[in-house]
Amino acid sequence: MIELEEALRRKEIWAIGGGKGGIGKSLITGNVGICLARLKKKVLLVDADLGGANLHTTLGIGLPEMTLSDFLNRRAENIQDVIIKTGIPNLSLISGAQDFLDAANPNFSQKTRLLRHLEAVDVDYILLDLGAGTTHNILDFFLFSDHGILVVLPEPTAIENAYRFIKSAFYRRFKKVVNHQGIKDLIDAAMDQKNTMGIRTPFDLIERVKQLEREVGEILELEILKFKPKLIVNQVRTKHDVQIGFSMKSACQKYFGINLEYLGYVEYDDCVWQSIRSKRPLSLEYPYSRPSRCIERIVHNLLRKEQLTPTMLY
Amino acid sequence: MIKKIDDLNFYELLEINPRASSQEVHKAYERVRRIYEPNSIALYSLFTAEETAKIRQKIEDAYRTLAYDDNRRRYDRMLKEQEETPEPEPLVPAPRYERHYQPVRPAPAPQTHEDDEPIPVEPLEAHEDQPAPAPVEPVRPAPAPRTEVVEFTGMAIRVLREQAGLSIRNVADTTKIGSRYLEYIELENFAKLPPRAYLRGFLLQYAKLLGVDPERLAGDYLKRYEAASQKTK
Numbered sequence: 001m002i003e004l005e006e007a008l009r010r011k012e013i014w015a016i017g018g019g020k021g022g023i024g025k026s027l028i029t030g031n032v033g034i035c036l037a038r039l040k041k042k043v044l045l046v047d048a049d050l051g052g053a054n055l056h057t058t059l060g061i062g063l064p065e066m067t068l069s070d071f072l073n074r075r076a077e078n079i080q081d082v083i084i085k086t087g088i089p090n091l092s093l094i095s096g097a098q099d100f101l102d103a104a105n106p107n108f109s110q111k112t113r114l115l116r117h118l119e120a121v122d123v124d125y126i127l128l129d130l131g132a133g134t135t136h137n138i139l140d141f142f143l144f145s146d147h148g149i150l151v152v153l154p155e156p157t158a159i160e161n162a163y164r165f166i167k168s169a170f171y172r173r174f175k176k177v178v179n180h181q182g183i184k185d186l187i188d189a190a191m192d193q194k195n196t197m198g199i200r201t202p203f204d205l206i207e208r209v210k211q212l213e214r215e216v217g218e219i220l221e222l223e224i225l226k227f228k229p230k231l232i233v234n235q236v237r238t239k240h241d242v243q244i245g246f247s248m249k250s251a252c253q254k255y256f257g258i259n260l261e262y263l264g265y266v267e268y269d270d271c272v273w274q275s276i277r278s279k280r281p282l283s284l285e286y287p288y289s290r291p292s293r294c295i296e297r298i299v300h301n302l303l304r305k306e307q308l309t310p311t312m313l314y
Numbered sequence: 315m316i317k318k319i320d321d322l323n324f325y326e327l328l329e330i331n332p333r334a335s336s337q338e339v340h341k342a343y344e345r346v347r348r349i350y351e352p353n354s355i356a357l358y359s360l361f362t363a364e365e366t367a368k369i370r371q372k373i374e375d376a377y378r379t380l381a382y383d384d385n386r387r388r389y390d391r392m393l394k395e396q397e398e399t400p401e402p403e404p405l406v407p408a409p410r411y412e413r414h415y416q417p418v419r420p421a422p423a424p425q426t427h428e429d430d431e432p433i434p435v436e437p438l439e440a441h442e443d444q445p446a447p448a449p450v451e452p453v454r455p456a457p458a459p460r461t462e463v464v465e466f467t468g469m470a471i472r473v474l475r476e477q478a479g480l481s482i483r484n485v486a487d488t489t490k491i492g493s494r495y496l497e498y499i500e501l502e503n504f505a506k507l508p509p510r511a512y513l514r515g516f517l518l519q520y521a522k523l524l525g526v527d528p529e530r531l532a533g534d535y536l537k538r539y540e541a542a543s544q545k546t547k
Binding site: 159250304310 | 359
Protein backbone atom coordinates (compact mmCIF):
# COMPACT_ATOMS: atom_id res chain seq x y z
CA MET A 1 0.00 0.00 0.00
CA ILE A 2 2.98 2.33 0.33
CA GLU A 3 3.25 3.62 -3.21
CA LEU A 4 -0.42 3.18 -4.00
CA GLU A 5 -1.21 6.73 -3.01
CA GLU A 6 1.04 8.22 -5.65
CA ALA A 7 -0.26 5.92 -8.32
CA LEU A 8 -3.71 7.32 -7.75
CA ARG A 9 -3.42 10.88 -8.97
CA ARG A 10 -4.28 11.40 -12.59
CA LYS A 11 -7.47 10.47 -14.35
CA GLU A 12 -7.10 7.30 -16.33
CA ILE A 13 -9.38 5.61 -18.81
CA TRP A 14 -9.38 1.83 -18.86
CA ALA A 15 -11.19 -0.11 -21.55
CA ILE A 16 -12.17 -3.72 -21.03
CA GLY A 17 -12.72 -5.76 -24.16
CA GLY A 18 -11.91 -9.16 -25.55
CA GLY A 19 -13.63 -9.94 -28.79
CA LYS A 20 -15.85 -12.75 -27.62
CA GLY A 21 -19.14 -12.34 -25.81
CA GLY A 22 -19.99 -13.86 -22.47
CA ILE A 23 -16.47 -13.98 -21.11
CA GLY A 24 -17.04 -11.76 -18.11
CA LYS A 25 -16.15 -8.31 -19.39
CA SER A 26 -19.07 -6.60 -17.64
CA LEU A 27 -18.59 -8.61 -14.48
CA ILE A 28 -14.90 -7.71 -14.29
CA THR A 29 -15.55 -4.06 -15.16
CA GLY A 30 -18.20 -3.73 -12.47
CA ASN A 31 -16.17 -5.37 -9.76
CA VAL A 32 -12.92 -3.64 -10.64
CA GLY A 33 -14.94 -0.43 -10.34
CA ILE A 34 -16.22 -1.39 -6.89
CA CYS A 35 -12.71 -2.30 -5.82
CA LEU A 36 -11.37 1.10 -6.90
CA ALA A 37 -14.29 2.90 -5.25
CA ARG A 38 -13.44 1.11 -2.01
CA LEU A 39 -9.93 2.56 -2.29
CA LYS A 40 -11.72 5.94 -2.10
CA LYS A 41 -11.27 6.71 -5.77
CA LYS A 42 -14.00 8.35 -7.76
CA VAL A 43 -14.94 5.94 -10.52
CA LEU A 44 -17.24 6.28 -13.50
CA LEU A 45 -18.32 3.10 -15.27
CA VAL A 46 -19.41 3.50 -18.86
CA ASP A 47 -21.32 0.75 -20.56
CA ALA A 48 -19.97 1.16 -24.06
CA ASP A 49 -21.51 -2.12 -25.11
CA LEU A 50 -24.02 -0.26 -27.21
CA GLY A 51 -25.71 -3.30 -28.65
CA GLY A 52 -26.15 -5.39 -25.52
CA ALA A 53 -25.76 -3.28 -22.43
CA ASN A 54 -25.98 -5.04 -19.09
CA LEU A 55 -23.34 -3.52 -16.88
CA HIS A 56 -26.12 -2.06 -14.70
CA THR A 57 -27.36 -5.59 -14.01
CA THR A 58 -24.01 -6.77 -12.68
CA LEU A 59 -24.24 -3.85 -10.25
CA GLY A 60 -27.78 -4.72 -9.24
CA ILE A 61 -29.36 -1.59 -10.69
CA GLY A 62 -32.67 -1.73 -12.50
CA LEU A 63 -33.22 -0.32 -15.95
CA PRO A 64 -32.02 3.31 -15.72
CA GLU A 65 -34.05 6.17 -17.12
CA MET A 66 -31.24 7.99 -18.79
CA THR A 67 -28.72 6.09 -20.87
CA LEU A 68 -25.81 6.68 -23.17
CA SER A 69 -28.13 6.76 -26.17
CA ASP A 70 -29.86 9.84 -24.73
CA PHE A 71 -26.52 11.55 -24.72
CA LEU A 72 -25.50 10.35 -28.16
CA ASN A 73 -28.78 11.57 -29.64
CA ARG A 74 -28.59 14.87 -27.82
CA ARG A 75 -31.72 14.25 -25.83
CA ALA A 76 -29.34 14.99 -22.99
CA GLU A 77 -27.00 17.92 -23.67
CA ASN A 78 -24.59 17.32 -20.84
CA ILE A 79 -22.89 14.08 -19.91
CA GLN A 80 -23.75 14.82 -16.27
CA ASP A 81 -27.43 14.25 -17.09
CA VAL A 82 -26.88 10.60 -17.94
CA ILE A 83 -24.55 9.79 -15.05
CA ILE A 84 -26.47 7.87 -12.40
CA LYS A 85 -25.56 6.98 -8.84
CA THR A 86 -25.04 3.31 -8.08
CA GLY A 87 -25.65 3.38 -4.35
CA ILE A 88 -22.01 2.50 -3.80
CA PRO A 89 -20.01 5.49 -2.57
CA ASN A 90 -17.68 6.99 -5.20
CA LEU A 91 -19.09 4.82 -7.96
CA SER A 92 -21.27 6.23 -10.73
CA LEU A 93 -22.49 4.74 -13.98
CA ILE A 94 -23.47 5.66 -17.49
CA SER A 95 -25.71 2.88 -18.61
CA GLY A 96 -25.63 1.53 -22.14
CA ALA A 97 -28.06 2.29 -24.88
CA GLN A 98 -31.33 0.46 -24.62
CA ASP A 99 -33.72 1.70 -27.24
CA PHE A 100 -31.99 3.24 -30.17
CA LEU A 101 -31.04 0.70 -32.79
CA ASP A 102 -28.52 2.86 -34.58
CA ALA A 103 -26.83 3.76 -31.33
CA ALA A 104 -24.81 0.60 -31.68
CA ASN A 105 -23.00 2.40 -34.42
CA PRO A 106 -22.39 6.02 -33.44
CA ASN A 107 -20.72 8.13 -36.07
CA PHE A 108 -17.42 9.88 -35.73
CA SER A 109 -18.75 13.18 -34.39
CA GLN A 110 -20.89 11.39 -31.79
CA LYS A 111 -17.84 9.46 -30.63
CA THR A 112 -15.61 12.49 -30.38
CA ARG A 113 -18.32 14.37 -28.49
CA LEU A 114 -18.59 11.50 -26.03
CA LEU A 115 -14.84 11.28 -25.56
CA ARG A 116 -14.54 15.04 -25.13
CA HIS A 117 -17.21 15.05 -22.45
CA LEU A 118 -15.67 12.05 -20.70
CA GLU A 119 -12.35 13.87 -20.52
CA ALA A 120 -14.07 16.66 -18.60
CA VAL A 121 -15.85 14.54 -15.99
CA ASP A 122 -14.43 14.97 -12.51
CA VAL A 123 -13.43 11.41 -11.56
CA ASP A 124 -10.20 9.51 -11.04
CA TYR A 125 -11.00 6.52 -13.21
CA ILE A 126 -13.27 5.86 -16.14
CA LEU A 127 -13.85 2.22 -16.99
CA LEU A 128 -15.28 1.47 -20.42
CA ASP A 129 -17.05 -1.83 -20.75
CA LEU A 130 -16.75 -2.73 -24.44
CA GLY A 131 -19.02 -5.04 -26.32
CA ALA A 132 -18.12 -8.21 -28.15
CA GLY A 133 -16.75 -8.14 -31.64
CA THR A 134 -14.12 -6.13 -33.44
CA THR A 135 -16.15 -3.32 -34.98
CA HIS A 136 -14.48 0.03 -35.51
CA ASN A 137 -16.27 1.63 -32.59
CA ILE A 138 -15.08 -0.96 -30.14
CA LEU A 139 -11.53 -0.79 -31.46
CA ASP A 140 -11.55 3.01 -31.30
CA PHE A 141 -12.62 3.05 -27.67
CA PHE A 142 -9.97 0.45 -26.92
CA LEU A 143 -7.23 2.43 -28.62
CA PHE A 144 -8.35 5.70 -27.13
CA SER A 145 -8.06 4.54 -23.53
CA ASP A 146 -4.91 4.67 -21.42
CA HIS A 147 -5.03 0.94 -20.69
CA GLY A 148 -6.68 -1.57 -22.95
CA ILE A 149 -7.54 -4.73 -21.07
CA LEU A 150 -8.41 -7.99 -22.78
CA VAL A 151 -10.43 -10.70 -21.08
CA VAL A 152 -10.13 -14.30 -22.23
CA LEU A 153 -11.32 -17.65 -21.03
CA PRO A 154 -8.98 -20.64 -21.16
CA GLU A 155 -10.82 -21.89 -24.25
CA PRO A 156 -9.77 -21.95 -27.89
CA THR A 157 -12.76 -19.89 -29.01
CA ALA A 158 -12.07 -17.04 -26.62
CA ILE A 159 -8.35 -17.12 -27.35
CA GLU A 160 -8.91 -17.06 -31.08
CA ASN A 161 -11.15 -14.01 -30.71
CA ALA A 162 -8.66 -12.30 -28.42
CA TYR A 163 -5.90 -12.66 -31.01
CA ARG A 164 -8.21 -11.41 -33.71
CA PHE A 165 -9.04 -8.46 -31.48
CA ILE A 166 -5.37 -7.66 -30.89
CA LYS A 167 -4.62 -7.89 -34.56
CA SER A 168 -7.59 -5.74 -35.58
CA ALA A 169 -6.80 -3.17 -32.91
CA PHE A 170 -3.26 -2.58 -33.90
CA TYR A 171 -3.84 -2.75 -37.61
CA ARG A 172 -6.39 -0.03 -37.05
CA ARG A 173 -3.83 1.89 -35.09
CA PHE A 174 -1.39 1.44 -37.95
CA LYS A 175 -3.91 2.88 -40.35
CA LYS A 176 -4.35 5.93 -38.18
CA VAL A 177 -0.67 6.83 -38.19
CA VAL A 178 -0.25 6.27 -41.91
CA ASN A 179 -1.30 8.80 -44.52
CA HIS A 180 -0.15 7.04 -47.65
CA GLN A 181 -3.23 5.53 -49.32
CA GLY A 182 -1.26 2.66 -50.88
CA ILE A 183 -0.03 1.56 -47.48
CA LYS A 184 -3.52 1.84 -46.00
CA ASP A 185 -4.72 -0.50 -48.70
CA LEU A 186 -1.85 -2.83 -47.94
CA ILE A 187 -2.84 -2.92 -44.25
CA ASP A 188 -6.44 -3.67 -45.20
CA ALA A 189 -5.28 -6.47 -47.42
CA ALA A 190 -3.04 -7.86 -44.69
CA MET A 191 -6.03 -8.18 -42.36
CA ASP A 192 -7.22 -10.96 -44.60
CA GLN A 193 -5.33 -13.97 -43.33
CA LYS A 194 -5.46 -15.63 -46.75
CA ASN A 195 -4.16 -12.65 -48.66
CA THR A 196 -2.32 -13.38 -51.83
CA MET A 197 0.76 -11.34 -50.98
CA GLY A 198 2.13 -13.84 -48.49
CA ILE A 199 1.75 -11.45 -45.55
CA ARG A 200 1.18 -13.77 -42.62
CA THR A 201 2.44 -11.85 -39.63
CA PRO A 202 2.82 -8.19 -38.68
CA PHE A 203 6.54 -8.62 -39.36
CA ASP A 204 5.80 -9.54 -42.95
CA LEU A 205 3.60 -6.48 -43.23
CA ILE A 206 6.25 -4.17 -41.85
CA GLU A 207 8.86 -5.62 -44.16
CA ARG A 208 6.57 -5.00 -47.09
CA VAL A 209 5.82 -1.46 -45.96
CA LYS A 210 9.53 -0.79 -45.58
CA GLN A 211 10.08 -1.78 -49.16
CA LEU A 212 7.55 0.84 -50.18
CA GLU A 213 8.56 3.54 -47.74
CA ARG A 214 11.27 2.88 -45.24
CA GLU A 215 10.31 5.65 -42.83
CA VAL A 216 6.70 4.58 -42.56
CA GLY A 217 7.82 1.04 -41.74
CA GLU A 218 9.94 2.38 -38.92
CA ILE A 219 7.02 4.36 -37.54
CA LEU A 220 4.93 1.20 -37.53
CA GLU A 221 7.70 -0.63 -35.66
CA LEU A 222 7.56 2.03 -32.97
CA GLU A 223 3.80 1.69 -32.81
CA ILE A 224 4.15 -2.02 -32.11
CA LEU A 225 6.44 -1.27 -29.19
CA LYS A 226 4.02 1.29 -27.79
CA PHE A 227 1.03 -1.00 -28.01
CA LYS A 228 0.80 -2.82 -24.68
CA PRO A 229 -2.57 -4.42 -24.14
CA LYS A 230 -3.19 -6.13 -20.82
CA LEU A 231 -4.60 -9.58 -20.26
CA ILE A 232 -6.95 -11.12 -17.72
CA VAL A 233 -7.74 -14.83 -17.84
CA ASN A 234 -11.19 -15.42 -16.43
CA GLN A 235 -12.76 -18.64 -15.13
CA VAL A 236 -9.47 -20.28 -14.26
CA ARG A 237 -9.93 -23.80 -12.91
CA THR A 238 -6.43 -25.27 -12.80
CA LYS A 239 -2.84 -24.17 -12.56
CA HIS A 240 -2.58 -25.07 -16.20
CA ASP A 241 -5.23 -22.44 -16.98
CA VAL A 242 -3.20 -19.82 -15.12
CA GLN A 243 -0.25 -20.79 -17.27
CA ILE A 244 -2.19 -19.93 -20.42
CA GLY A 245 -1.74 -16.24 -19.68
CA PHE A 246 2.03 -16.61 -19.76
CA SER A 247 1.82 -18.72 -22.87
CA MET A 248 -0.26 -16.09 -24.63
CA LYS A 249 2.22 -13.45 -23.57
CA SER A 250 5.05 -15.41 -25.10
CA ALA A 251 3.13 -16.24 -28.26
CA CYS A 252 2.13 -12.59 -28.73
CA GLN A 253 5.71 -11.48 -28.34
CA LYS A 254 6.90 -13.99 -30.88
CA TYR A 255 4.08 -13.69 -33.36
CA PHE A 256 3.02 -10.03 -33.18
CA GLY A 257 6.10 -8.58 -31.54
CA ILE A 258 3.83 -6.90 -29.02
CA ASN A 259 4.22 -6.90 -25.32
CA LEU A 260 1.09 -8.31 -23.74
CA GLU A 261 1.04 -7.69 -20.00
CA TYR A 262 -0.44 -10.46 -17.92
CA LEU A 263 -2.40 -8.59 -15.26
CA GLY A 264 -3.96 -11.51 -13.50
CA TYR A 265 -6.57 -14.20 -13.51
CA VAL A 266 -9.95 -14.75 -11.90
CA GLU A 267 -10.66 -18.16 -10.45
CA TYR A 268 -13.79 -20.03 -11.39
CA ASP A 269 -16.33 -20.27 -8.61
CA ASP A 270 -20.05 -20.90 -8.40
CA CYS A 271 -20.44 -17.80 -6.26
CA VAL A 272 -20.00 -15.68 -9.38
CA TRP A 273 -22.99 -17.33 -10.94
CA GLN A 274 -24.95 -17.02 -7.71
CA SER A 275 -24.19 -13.32 -7.40
CA ILE A 276 -25.39 -12.71 -10.95
CA ARG A 277 -28.55 -14.68 -10.28
CA SER A 278 -29.25 -12.59 -7.20
CA LYS A 279 -28.36 -9.42 -9.16
CA ARG A 280 -25.91 -8.33 -6.49
CA PRO A 281 -22.31 -7.38 -7.27
CA LEU A 282 -19.85 -10.15 -6.55
CA SER A 283 -17.49 -7.95 -4.55
CA LEU A 284 -20.29 -6.95 -2.19
CA GLU A 285 -22.10 -10.28 -1.97
CA TYR A 286 -19.02 -12.48 -1.61
CA PRO A 287 -16.16 -10.12 -0.70
CA TYR A 288 -13.93 -12.89 0.65
CA SER A 289 -14.49 -15.35 -2.16
CA ARG A 290 -11.57 -16.37 -4.31
CA PRO A 291 -12.81 -14.54 -7.43
CA SER A 292 -13.18 -11.32 -5.42
CA ARG A 293 -9.65 -11.71 -4.13
CA CYS A 294 -8.39 -12.27 -7.63
CA ILE A 295 -10.06 -9.07 -8.80
CA GLU A 296 -8.50 -7.14 -5.93
CA ARG A 297 -5.12 -8.43 -6.97
CA ILE A 298 -5.75 -7.35 -10.55
CA VAL A 299 -6.62 -3.84 -9.37
CA HIS A 300 -3.42 -3.69 -7.35
CA ASN A 301 -1.39 -4.80 -10.35
CA LEU A 302 -3.07 -2.18 -12.49
CA LEU A 303 -2.40 0.58 -10.01
CA ARG A 304 1.21 -0.40 -9.53
CA LYS A 305 1.71 -0.98 -13.24
CA GLU A 306 2.86 -4.48 -12.52
CA GLN A 307 2.07 -7.83 -13.99
CA LEU A 308 2.36 -11.50 -13.06
CA THR A 309 5.71 -13.16 -13.53
CA PRO A 310 6.24 -16.85 -14.14
CA THR A 311 8.41 -17.20 -11.03
CA MET A 312 5.25 -16.84 -8.97
CA LEU A 313 4.09 -20.18 -10.24
CA TYR A 314 7.11 -22.20 -9.15
CA MET B 315 13.87 -3.18 -32.26
CA ILE B 316 11.42 -5.96 -32.92
CA LYS B 317 12.59 -9.25 -34.27
CA LYS B 318 10.99 -12.00 -36.22
CA ILE B 319 10.93 -15.33 -34.51
CA ASP B 320 13.51 -16.67 -36.96
CA ASP B 321 15.94 -13.94 -36.01
CA LEU B 322 15.76 -14.44 -32.27
CA ASN B 323 18.91 -15.72 -30.68
CA PHE B 324 18.69 -18.62 -28.27
CA TYR B 325 18.49 -16.40 -25.22
CA GLU B 326 15.66 -14.36 -26.70
CA LEU B 327 13.90 -17.52 -27.74
CA LEU B 328 13.97 -18.87 -24.20
CA GLU B 329 13.14 -15.40 -22.86
CA ILE B 330 16.14 -15.22 -20.57
CA ASN B 331 19.00 -12.90 -19.87
CA PRO B 332 22.31 -13.79 -21.56
CA ARG B 333 23.77 -14.03 -18.06
CA ALA B 334 21.17 -16.54 -16.86
CA SER B 335 22.48 -19.38 -14.72
CA SER B 336 22.24 -22.93 -16.00
CA GLN B 337 19.39 -23.52 -13.61
CA GLU B 338 17.51 -20.61 -15.11
CA VAL B 339 18.19 -21.94 -18.58
CA HIS B 340 16.71 -25.25 -17.58
CA LYS B 341 13.61 -23.71 -16.05
CA ALA B 342 13.08 -21.42 -19.01
CA TYR B 343 13.39 -24.35 -21.36
CA GLU B 344 10.79 -26.33 -19.43
CA ARG B 345 8.47 -23.35 -19.51
CA VAL B 346 8.88 -22.35 -23.13
CA ARG B 347 8.71 -25.95 -24.28
CA ARG B 348 5.33 -26.30 -22.61
CA ILE B 349 4.07 -23.18 -24.39
CA TYR B 350 4.93 -24.54 -27.82
CA GLU B 351 3.61 -28.04 -27.24
CA PRO B 352 1.55 -29.38 -30.10
CA ASN B 353 -2.10 -28.50 -29.43
CA SER B 354 -1.20 -25.79 -26.94
CA ILE B 355 -4.37 -23.72 -26.92
CA ALA B 356 -2.53 -20.48 -26.28
CA LEU B 357 -1.19 -20.72 -29.83
CA TYR B 358 -4.56 -21.44 -31.35
CA SER B 359 -5.10 -19.57 -34.60
CA LEU B 360 -1.67 -17.92 -34.51
CA PHE B 361 0.85 -20.51 -35.63
CA THR B 362 0.30 -23.40 -37.98
CA ALA B 363 1.30 -26.89 -36.87
CA GLU B 364 4.28 -26.66 -39.19
CA GLU B 365 5.47 -23.39 -37.68
CA THR B 366 5.00 -24.69 -34.17
CA ALA B 367 7.09 -27.75 -35.01
CA LYS B 368 9.83 -25.50 -36.33
CA ILE B 369 9.80 -23.35 -33.21
CA ARG B 370 9.91 -26.45 -31.05
CA GLN B 371 12.94 -27.70 -32.92
CA LYS B 372 14.64 -24.38 -32.37
CA ILE B 373 13.83 -24.52 -28.66
CA GLU B 374 15.46 -27.95 -28.46
CA ASP B 375 18.52 -26.58 -30.25
CA ALA B 376 18.63 -23.64 -27.89
CA TYR B 377 18.51 -25.86 -24.85
CA ARG B 378 21.15 -28.25 -26.09
CA THR B 379 23.40 -25.31 -26.82
CA LEU B 380 22.89 -23.34 -23.62
CA ALA B 381 22.69 -26.22 -21.18
CA TYR B 382 26.30 -27.31 -21.71
CA ASP B 383 29.03 -24.94 -20.79
CA ASP B 384 31.29 -25.68 -23.74
CA ASN B 385 28.55 -25.28 -26.28
CA ARG B 386 27.28 -22.16 -24.61
CA ARG B 387 30.72 -20.56 -24.58
CA ARG B 388 31.12 -21.31 -28.25
CA TYR B 389 27.70 -19.86 -28.96
CA ASP B 390 28.33 -16.73 -26.89
CA ARG B 391 31.52 -16.14 -28.80
CA MET B 392 29.68 -16.46 -32.05
CA LEU B 393 27.00 -14.00 -30.95
CA LYS B 394 29.66 -11.55 -29.93
CA GLU B 395 31.36 -11.76 -33.27
CA GLN B 396 28.06 -11.27 -35.03
CA GLU B 397 27.50 -8.18 -32.98
CA GLU B 398 30.89 -6.77 -33.79
CA THR B 399 30.69 -7.34 -37.50
CA PRO B 400 27.58 -5.50 -38.57
CA GLU B 401 25.36 -7.83 -40.50
CA PRO B 402 25.73 -7.24 -44.22
CA GLU B 403 22.54 -6.55 -46.11
CA PRO B 404 21.39 -9.95 -47.23
CA LEU B 405 21.76 -10.15 -50.98
CA VAL B 406 19.28 -12.94 -51.36
CA PRO B 407 16.56 -12.72 -48.74
CA ALA B 408 16.41 -16.02 -46.96
CA PRO B 409 13.17 -17.77 -47.77
CA ARG B 410 11.55 -17.69 -44.38
CA TYR B 411 7.98 -18.59 -43.56
CA GLU B 412 7.29 -18.88 -47.23
CA ARG B 413 4.86 -21.22 -48.79
CA HIS B 414 7.48 -23.76 -49.74
CA TYR B 415 8.66 -24.39 -46.30
CA GLN B 416 11.33 -27.02 -46.06
CA PRO B 417 12.26 -28.60 -42.79
CA VAL B 418 15.82 -27.71 -42.03
CA ARG B 419 16.54 -30.81 -40.07
CA PRO B 420 15.62 -34.43 -40.22
CA ALA B 421 13.42 -36.00 -37.58
CA PRO B 422 13.47 -34.11 -34.29
CA ALA B 423 15.69 -35.40 -31.57
CA PRO B 424 14.11 -37.54 -28.86
CA GLN B 425 12.19 -35.50 -26.36
CA THR B 426 13.92 -36.87 -23.33
CA HIS B 427 16.82 -34.68 -22.52
CA GLU B 428 17.55 -34.47 -18.86
CA ASP B 429 19.66 -37.53 -18.28
CA ASP B 430 20.96 -37.89 -21.77
CA GLU B 431 24.62 -37.54 -22.26
CA PRO B 432 25.56 -34.22 -23.75
CA ILE B 433 24.73 -34.23 -27.41
CA PRO B 434 27.55 -32.58 -29.26
CA VAL B 435 26.20 -29.56 -30.99
CA GLU B 436 27.34 -29.20 -34.50
CA PRO B 437 28.03 -25.77 -35.94
CA LEU B 438 24.91 -23.77 -35.39
CA GLU B 439 22.55 -22.84 -38.13
CA ALA B 440 23.54 -19.24 -38.02
CA HIS B 441 27.05 -20.29 -38.92
CA GLU B 442 25.92 -21.58 -42.20
CA ASP B 443 24.77 -18.21 -43.43
CA GLN B 444 28.00 -16.54 -42.68
CA PRO B 445 31.61 -17.00 -43.59
CA ALA B 446 33.23 -19.12 -40.91
CA PRO B 447 34.68 -16.69 -38.40
CA ALA B 448 38.44 -16.78 -38.24
CA PRO B 449 39.50 -18.47 -35.01
CA VAL B 450 40.12 -15.66 -32.59
CA GLU B 451 42.26 -16.08 -29.51
CA PRO B 452 40.75 -18.85 -27.44
CA VAL B 453 40.64 -16.91 -24.20
CA ARG B 454 37.30 -15.29 -23.89
CA PRO B 455 36.41 -12.70 -21.29
CA ALA B 456 34.57 -14.25 -18.40
CA PRO B 457 30.85 -14.55 -19.11
CA ALA B 458 29.63 -11.01 -18.51
CA PRO B 459 29.92 -10.71 -14.74
CA ARG B 460 27.36 -8.90 -12.71
CA THR B 461 28.52 -5.67 -11.20
CA GLU B 462 30.99 -6.81 -8.56
CA VAL B 463 29.65 -5.84 -5.20
CA VAL B 464 32.26 -4.64 -2.73
CA GLU B 465 29.90 -4.22 0.15
CA PHE B 466 26.28 -5.26 0.33
CA THR B 467 24.57 -2.04 1.31
CA GLY B 468 20.85 -1.46 0.92
CA MET B 469 21.57 0.37 -2.31
CA ALA B 470 23.68 -2.51 -3.64
CA ILE B 471 20.89 -4.95 -2.90
CA ARG B 472 18.48 -2.76 -4.74
CA VAL B 473 20.74 -2.53 -7.76
CA LEU B 474 21.14 -6.31 -7.79
CA ARG B 475 17.40 -6.76 -7.59
CA GLU B 476 16.81 -4.37 -10.45
CA GLN B 477 19.48 -6.05 -12.53
CA ALA B 478 17.69 -9.32 -11.99
CA GLY B 479 14.56 -7.63 -13.34
CA LEU B 480 12.59 -8.21 -10.13
CA SER B 481 10.17 -5.83 -8.47
CA ILE B 482 9.70 -5.64 -4.73
CA ARG B 483 6.39 -7.37 -5.25
CA ASN B 484 8.05 -10.27 -7.09
CA VAL B 485 10.56 -10.73 -4.29
CA ALA B 486 7.82 -10.54 -1.68
CA ASP B 487 5.77 -13.14 -3.50
CA THR B 488 8.67 -15.55 -3.82
CA THR B 489 10.29 -15.16 -0.42
CA LYS B 490 7.12 -14.39 1.56
CA ILE B 491 8.95 -11.49 3.21
CA GLY B 492 6.67 -8.48 3.64
CA SER B 493 7.19 -5.93 0.88
CA ARG B 494 7.45 -3.21 3.49
CA TYR B 495 10.45 -4.91 5.12
CA LEU B 496 12.04 -5.38 1.71
CA GLU B 497 11.74 -1.68 1.17
CA TYR B 498 13.18 -0.87 4.59
CA ILE B 499 16.08 -3.20 3.90
CA GLU B 500 16.89 -1.38 0.69
CA LEU B 501 16.41 2.05 2.24
CA GLU B 502 18.47 1.00 5.28
CA ASN B 503 15.69 2.18 7.50
CA PHE B 504 17.23 0.25 10.40
CA ALA B 505 14.88 1.53 13.07
CA LYS B 506 11.88 -0.06 11.38
CA LEU B 507 13.52 -3.41 10.70
CA PRO B 508 12.75 -6.44 12.85
CA PRO B 509 15.19 -7.79 15.48
CA ARG B 510 18.56 -8.99 14.28
CA ALA B 511 17.74 -12.70 14.20
CA TYR B 512 14.70 -12.21 11.96
CA LEU B 513 16.50 -9.72 9.79
CA ARG B 514 19.30 -12.19 9.25
CA GLY B 515 16.78 -14.78 8.11
CA PHE B 516 15.30 -12.31 5.64
CA LEU B 517 18.69 -11.38 4.29
CA LEU B 518 19.74 -14.99 3.77
CA GLN B 519 16.59 -15.68 1.82
CA TYR B 520 16.87 -12.54 -0.23
CA ALA B 521 20.50 -13.29 -1.06
CA LYS B 522 19.59 -16.75 -2.29
CA LEU B 523 16.99 -15.28 -4.60
CA LEU B 524 19.51 -12.78 -5.97
CA GLY B 525 22.05 -15.53 -6.44
CA VAL B 526 24.75 -14.01 -4.25
CA ASP B 527 26.61 -15.52 -1.31
CA PRO B 528 24.04 -15.41 1.51
CA GLU B 529 26.60 -15.32 4.33
CA ARG B 530 28.50 -12.45 2.77
CA LEU B 531 25.40 -10.39 2.11
CA ALA B 532 23.96 -10.97 5.56
CA GLY B 533 27.35 -10.35 7.20
CA ASP B 534 27.93 -7.07 5.40
CA TYR B 535 24.46 -5.82 5.95
CA LEU B 536 24.28 -6.74 9.62
CA LYS B 537 27.57 -4.93 10.22
CA ARG B 538 25.96 -1.76 8.96
CA TYR B 539 22.84 -2.51 10.94
CA GLU B 540 24.83 -2.88 14.16
CA ALA B 541 26.94 0.19 13.50
CA ALA B 542 23.75 2.20 13.10
CA SER B 543 22.14 0.83 16.23
CA GLN B 544 25.35 1.56 18.22
CA LYS B 545 25.11 5.15 17.16
CA THR B 546 21.56 5.56 18.31
CA LYS B 547 22.36 4.21 21.76
